[in-house]
Amino acid sequence: MDEKEIRKSLFSVDSNKSPRQDGFFSQFFKKYWTTIKGDLCAAVPAFFKIGVLFKQANTTMLALIPKKQVVQSIMDYRPIAYCTVFYKTVSKILCGRLKPLLPSIVGKEQGAFVEGRCIFENIMLTQSLIKGYGQQGIEFSNPVSNIDNGMHNFNLVRYLGVPLNEGKLNNPIFADLLNKIQNALNHWATHRLSYAGKISLINTVIFRFEQYWCATLLIPKGVIKLITKFCINFLWNSGEGTRKLIMKSWASCCFPYKEGGFNIKEILTWNKSILCKWIWAIDNKSESTWSQCDLIYNIKATGFWTMQIKPHHSESWRGILYVRNELITRARDIENARTILNSCVKARKLKLHLLYDQFREKGNRVT
Known part of the structure; x- marks a missing residue:
């Protein structure tokens, strides 16, 4: 084990994480790396030599974060573990060494734990x-x-x-998603938040609610319209329940900062961008269980780029084929559509933010 491996693991720890019980966070170690690297590069190999992590580094503090406004049982909390930076550094080294071995250990049916697979x-x-x-x-x-x-x-x-x-997908099926978003926004509406605070909440927490569903389904326009309505009301209403003047259309709010917007992801466009990753995986002959099964059951001999939507296709597949058709229309032919997808690949990974930029409505650049 050398200094390079230890430094790589340490610097991969998020700098913005809260300080641990010892009062130190990763940013401290990174800033003063030249001073402390001698001690750290001696302590880490010592663990791998004796196989025992000393108590001070192995101590973890748990914080319980409420999942809902009214907490009735311990199940209503989400536990967050505050591990020491030393513990995380050692863990990342172990993960890095196990990483190349996992594909031969974890079966292909498992959709997690192995790089390149997706739950x-x-x-x-x-x-x-x-x-x-x-x-x-x-x-x-x-x-x-x-x-x-x-x-x-x-x-x-x-x-x-x-x-x-x-x-067929309809609004009642998405009632759980709509309720979560509406309840969260109603809770935050009681706080005196600035516009910047509201935009930050929409861009992060609300967006996380949507993304899990967007990854597998093409969300109906009626559902997207309701979510957009919730967000508009939350953004422009005051904490006292009175409505303020709407200073921007929602479409312009979704423009990037450089185009005068708030950089909010437009849900339908983001939804299509995420579904494009399945198109890219199929086109690149992914060896995942899902790709192989659908190659036999759905694609068969017709070929993915020319197959038609059939009654036996699931709603997930219908969404993928709908986005494929739109991509071909936008690109004007299949080869150009494939070129667009491949242009958004960096380091053998499809970058969704680049795809989103391909699909989104463009505004005028602010100078």
Whole structure:
């Protein structure tokens, strides 16, 4: 183990994390690296030599963050662990050394833990299975794990928090998402927040609610319209419930700062950008379980770029094919569409912010 490996692990720790119980955060170690590197480069190899982490470095403080306004049980809290920087540095070195071994240890069916795999693939695969079972008239008296108890109708069940539905997507299916966003905004509306604070909340917390769903489904325009309405009311209403003057259209709020906007992600455009990663994965012949299964079940001999939307396709697949068609229309032909996707690849990864920039409405640059 050399200084380079230790430094790489330390500098990969987020500098903005809260200080730990010893009072030090990673930014301190980074700023004074030349001073402390001798001690750290002696302590880290010592752990790997004796296999024991001394108590002061192995002590972790837990903070309980409420998930909802009214807390009734311990299950209503989200535990956050505050580990020491030394502990994180050692952990990252261990992870880095295990990383090349994991693909041979973790089965292909597992959608997490291995670089390049995505937990959303399991949702996509389950969506296709549910659609296939529904067409064959198969029902289950006991749904699989992670599906809400007592819901035996496929129109109601969820898997990993995302609804599984064999029929057409509609607003009631997204009631849980809409309620979470509305409740969060109603809670924050009681605080005297500046416009900058409100924009920050919309850009971070609200956006996280949406992103999990956007990764596997093309969100109906009616649902997007409601979420946008919630955000507009939250942004321009005062804490006393009175409405202030709307100084910008929502479309201009979604422009980047350089175009006079607030850099808020427009939901439908971001949704399409995320779904493009599945198009890119298929086009690049991904070896994931989801890609291989759909290659046999959905794509078959017709080819992905020319296949038509069929009745047996799940809502996830319909969303992907809809976005594919729009991408081809925008690019004017298939080859140009593939060129657009490949132009957004950096270091063998599809960069969604570059794709979003391809899809979004453009404003006038502010000088």
